Amino acid sequence: MTDAQFQFIRYEVVRGLATITIDRPPYNVLDIPTMEEICVALERCQAATDAKLLVVTGAGNKAFSAGVEVADHTPDKVDRMIDVFHGIFRLLQEMPMPTLAAVNGAALGGGMELALGCDMIVAAAGSKFGQPEIKLGVFPPVAAVLLPRLIPPARAMEILLGGDTILADEALRIGLLNRVFPKESFETDLAAFVEPYLALSRTALLSARRAIRVAADKPFAVALDAAETVYLEELMSTSDAQEGLAAFLEKRKPVWRNQ
Structure with a gap:
């Protein structure tokens, strides 16, 4: 549009x-x-x-x-x-x-x-x-x-x-x-x-960018904690994260819902 x-x-x-x-x-x-x-x-x-x-x-x-x-x-x-x-x-x-x-x-x-x-x-x-x-x-x-x-x-x-x-x-x-x-x-x-x-999951792209941003310019341990929080608390509960892993294990192309 x-x-x-x-x-x-x-x-x-x-x-x-x-x-x-x-x-x-x-x-x-x-x-x-x-x-x-x-x-x-x-x-x-x-x-x-x-x-x-x-x-x-x-x-x-x-x-x-x-x-x-x-x-x-x-x-x-x-x-x-x-x-x-x-x-x-x-x-x-x-x-x-x-x-x-x-x-x-x-x-x-x-x-x-x-x-x-x-x-x-x-x-x-x-x-x-x-x-x-x-x-x-x-x-x-x-x-x-x-x-x-x-x-x-x-x-x-x-x-x-x-x-x-x-x-x-x-x-x-x-x-x-x-x-x-x-x-x-x-x-x-x-x-x-x-x-x-x-072609990628919008959810994964946004989470990855957020992790990079929240970890920037921090000491490693603090940065890793921040990226880990995005991974576990924001990304892993989404349907796309579950779909991506399932598609890999089932040897098929993932169908993203972008959520």
């Missing part, structure tokens, strides 16, 4: 795949109204009982997003801009299902931060990533938090403090990306990448 109420984005859920597409050609710049729409779409996705995976992408092939509108950084707008922009990441962190950024062009500034806020990132060959804010006399708060958690801290420092861009192949090499696909087959390769997730 496609939601036609948005002006600057597209949102739909098809066969368990939720997709938010930033649609402000040619560079999908994130102004305040666009970010407000993204927040609304994320809230709807959180409540979507049929969504197994969320993909965030950009329309066209020039840019995933070239970043937040520079004019929205002025003193009269910056507080609202930061509130809405950072609201996107709070919603992404709270998203029950896994999230994937599909970067099909430049991901710069707030655009790169939006990709960093997702659980996984795939990109078209030749896509550029960068945090150029330092060259404007500012810095990217979200990237300052997330980037050193995702790649070696010294490399994150270089990107954040130097403001330079890197290409998709380099981003893959340092562990920022999951895959790089040829630009000419990006849509086909993206569909093939997400298809295995759509």
Whole structure:
């Protein structure tokens, strides 16, 4: 089902795949109204009982997003801009299902931060990533938090403090990306990448993501207790967990009820 109420984005859920597409050609710049729409779409996705995976992408092939509108950084707008922009990441962190950024062009500034806020990132060959804010006399708060958690801290420092861009192949090499696909087959390769997730139990996917999140940045014993609680108290009482085990023992394909 496609939601036609948005002006600057597209949102739909098809066969368990939720997709938010930033649609402000040619560079999908994130102004305040666009970010407000993204927040609304994320809230709807959180409540979507049929969504197994969320993909965030950009329309066209020039840019995933070239970043937040520079004019929205002025003193009269910056507080609202930061509130809405950072609201996107709070919603992404709270998203029950896994999230994937599909970067099909430049991901710069707030655009790169939006990709960093997702659980996984795939990109078209030749896509550029960068945090150029330092060259404007500012810095990217979200990237300052997330980037050193995702790649070696010294490399994150270089990107954040130097403001330079890197290409998709380099981003893959340092562990920022999951895959790089040829630009000419990006849509086909993206569909093939997400298809295995759509064949899985929604219940298991949500439980696994929750376990990863609740265990993050905790000492091992505390983290294991937290993951164990999700496993025993949330997952193992579900019909899908019982169905998956039964199907394995009976040598048949599981029939998921997604509950």
